[in-house]
Amino acid sequence: MPELPEVETIRRGLEKYIVGKKINHIDIRLAKMFIGTKQNLIGSRIEEVRRYGKGLVIDLSNKWSITAHVKMTGQFIYVGKETKKNFHPKLEFPLELPNKYSHVIFHLEDDQGSSSQLFYNDIRQFGWLKVVKTLEVHSQPFFKALGPEPFADLTLPIFRKILSLSAMPIKPLLMDQSKLSGVGNIYANDALYAAGIDPRRKSSSLTHEEGERLFVALLSVLEKGIKYGGASEITYMNVEGGKGSYQQHFLVYGKDGERCTRCRETIIRIKQAGRSTFYCPSCQK
DNA sequence: CGATTAACCTGGAAGC
DNA sequence: TGCTTCCAGGTTAATC
Numbered sequence: 001m002p003e004l005p006e007v008e009t010i011r012r013g014l015e016k017y018i019v020g021k022k023i024n025h026i027d028i029r030l031a032k033m034f035i036g037t038k039q040n041l042i043g044s045r046i047e048e049v050r051r052y053g054k055g056l057v058i059d060l061s062n063k064w065s066i067t068a069h070v071k072m073t074g075q076f077i078y079v080g081k082e083t084k085k086n087f088h089p090k091l092e093f094p095l096e097l098p099n100k101y102s103h104v105i106f107h108l109e110d111d112q113g114s115s116s117q118l119f120y121n122d123i124r125q126f127g128w129l130k131v132v133k134t135l136e137v138h139s140q141p142f143f144k145a146l147g148p149e150p151f152a153d154l155t156l157p158i159f160r161k162i163l164s165l166s167a168m169p170i171k172p173l174l175m176d177q178s179k180l181s182g183v184g185n186i187y188a189n190d191a192l193y194a195a196g197i198d199p200r201r202k203s204s205s206l207t208h209e210e211g212e213r214l215f216v217a218l219l220s221v222l223e224k225g226i227k228y229g230g231a232s233e234i235t236y237m238n239v240e241g242g243k244g245s246y247q248q249h250f251l252v253y254g255k256d257g258e259r260c261t262r263c264r265e266t267i268i269r270i271k272q273a274g275r276s277t278f279y280c281p282s283c284q285k
Numbered sequence: 286c287g288a289t290t291a292a293c294c295t296g297g298a299a300g301c
Numbered sequence: 302t303g304c305t306t307c308c309a310g311g312t313t314a315a316t317c
Contacts, residue, residue: 002310054311071311073295101295124294126311142312167287177312184310234297234309253310274290276308 002054002070004150004182005225006236006244010076011051013239014058017078018046018118021108023060030103033122036131040064046108053146053181057137065134068120069142073235074127080108080116086241095241097121104129123235146181150222154180160211163203170206171199172273174218183218186231186246186253189278191218193252198284199277200270224249252278 002010022045026038044060051057058066070076077086079097086095097119098105104120120129130140137143147162148154162179163170173179174188183191192199194217197210206214230236230244233254237243252260256269256278265282 006310069311071293072309122294123296124309126293172288175311186310231310236310273288275311 002072002074002230002236003184003187003225004051004054004222005187005228005246006230007051007054007056007070007182008226009230009238009244010070011049011056013078014049014056014076014118017080017082017116017239018058018108019049021046021110021116023106024109024115025107027105027107028103029098029105030125033103033120033125033127034129034131038131040131041066052143052149053177054184055142055146057143059134063134065132065137067130067132067137067140067143069127070122071124071126071128073123075119075121075235075237076239077119077121077237077241078116078239079119080110081114082116083240145178147177147179149181150183150219156212156215159215160208163206163211163214166203168203169199169272170197170201170203170214171277172275173203175273175275182222185275186233186250187218187221187225189253190221190251193279193284194221196284199272199279221251252280254278 023041026041028034028038041060041064044062046058047061048059054069056068077097079086086097101121101123102119103122106118108116108118132140148158166173171188171192174183175185191214195214197214225246228244228246228249229238231246232243233247252267255267258267260267260280260283263283265280267278267280270277
């Protein structure tokens, strides 16, 4: 999925439903999805859910943490007395849980003794859950390699500096997690469109003014993504099993062949660094 | 060092 | 209907 806005939506859902609950049991149905020792988690209380870029960290009371990355098709779905039935994002019937993609199931219990489940589903099995000591989260390869976080330590001067130091085309640079964290294909495309910048431009060639326009556009599309609960273009769903709606507000992503709403030119699709880039050849300069 | 490609998987959509 | 090919919110290892 899941880029910053989708992962942030998941984080907020987890924060709402699982913080304060105790982990009673973990059912691992596909061993490769779960790295580490589940015994380190049993009997502990969930205290906090953090997000770094597209990564999640669930901290427990015993100083152990579950780190997670949902990659393309991972889902965390909570089922408990607070939530209603879960609905499949495309089909109008309840999501069956567990299903053949439910690879890890956390059995939780609240203070009143009421039980609930957290399902980790993943169709393509690219995601991972990894148990690490809380103090060692940031020395894990994935978290260690992350660049500055939009909305936190990414400021305009830092952003300009990142651009000025790179000979890469601007679009793949936005998606490089070591340069800045959280941006993926959808929001990189839409931010460049919003800023009116050609995705093929060499990063260091952006002017002072273009750098600022892109910075503002980037934060703005990410904010909009969060506001709409993420983009459920393919399999993404939130912790309640519901859809996001940012896919209804895409600016250029997936719109090749359609007319640009700014200048009526036809949006085209090209390949950059192996990924689809969508842009308006007329008004993105 | 940077840039490109393959690999990890499954399923949906499009083409023939 | 069926078979083939391409494509998918990501990361990482291998190769050029």
